[in-house]
Amino acid sequence: MYAVILTVVAAMLSGGLAGSDPPPHGDYAAMARYVVHNNDWGSLASISTHQPMKGKPFTNVFSVSDGPVENGTGVPYFFFSPLDVTVQDLMVNPNASFSMSEIESGYCTSMKWDAEDPRCAKIILSGKIVTVPQDEADFAKNALFSRHPIMADWIKMESHKFYFTKMEIEDVFVLDFFGGGNIVSPEDYFNVKP
Numbered sequence: 417m418y419a420v421i422l423t424v425v426a427a428m429l430s431g432g433l434a435g436s437d438p439p440p441h442g443d444y445a446a447m448a449r450y451v452v453h454n455n456d457w458g459s460l461a462s463i464s465t466h467q468p469m470k471g472k473p474f475t476n477v478f479s480v481s482d483g484p485v486e487n488g489t490g491v492p493y494f495f496f497s498p499l500d501v502t503v504q505d506l507m508v509n510p511n512a513s514f515s516m517s518e519i520e521s522g523y524c525t526s527m528k529w530d531a532e533d534p535r536c537a538k539i540i541l542s543g544k545i546v547t548v549p550q551d552e553a554d555f556a557k558n559a560l561f562s563r564h565p566i567m568a569d570w571i572k573m574e575s576h577k578f579y580f581t582k583m584e585i586e587d588v589f590v591l592d593f594f595g596g597g598n599i600v601s602p603e604d605y606f607n608v609k610p
């Protein structure tokens with residue numbers, strides 16, 4: 417009886433946000449898709465256009481979604497306001513990097529891995545931030561609002577002029593074990609079956 421309860425509790429605790437364990441290290445494309453799908457936020461770097469940081473990389477926290485839970489696409493969608501300094505940078509230069517850590521799911525902590533431990537996967541996407549085309553806007557809205565319900569209130573703040581954007585991924589950098597990082601092509605990244 418106790419054994420059954422303990423097993424159920426252990427399964428609940430180990431599940432974290434993900435509801436499943438991470439893919440094996442070495443499967444870099446699958447690891448990237450796993451972390452991107454299971455993270456609700458990350459750090460987005462732009463080249464600053466604002467003094468006194470002008471010309472320097474500037475990282476700022478953004479909420480993200482690559483699709484509703486259990487239906488990730490690998491495409492990171494964002495909800496931007498032109499009032500945001502990072503958004504203003506990206507209007508001048510759309511080149512950006514977006515970093516996410518597996519620590520957010522609770523898995524690394526459950527393994528007693530520090531955030532900087534190479535086994536605690538770090539994924540850095542780089543590419544260009546673009547406005548979501550009209551025919552994709554409903555998908556972006558559902559992807560973001562299903563995981564960040566407060567955004568339904570933000571969109572009502574008309575002065576903020578929120579709109580949907582995404583990263584067109586050009587490179588995927590994956591560090592998930594000792595021995596250094598690995599580059600995954602966008603093709604391999606998008607070919608992963610979720």
Ligand SMILES: *[C@@H]1O[C@H](CO)[C@@H](O)[C@H](O)[C@H]1NC(C)=O
Pocket residue numbers: 484486487
């Ligand atoms: C996942 O997305 C596909 C389209 O990309 C859709 O056909 C399917 O119904 C979605 N599944 C869930 C569980 O939302």
Ligand SMILES: *[C@@H]1O[C@H](CO)[C@@H](O)[C@H](O)[C@H]1NC(C)=O
Pocket residue numbers: 508509510511
């Ligand atoms: C953005 O990055 C590309 C390399 O990927 C570079 O060729 C281009 O000049 C950059 N754009 C700007 C505005 O700096």
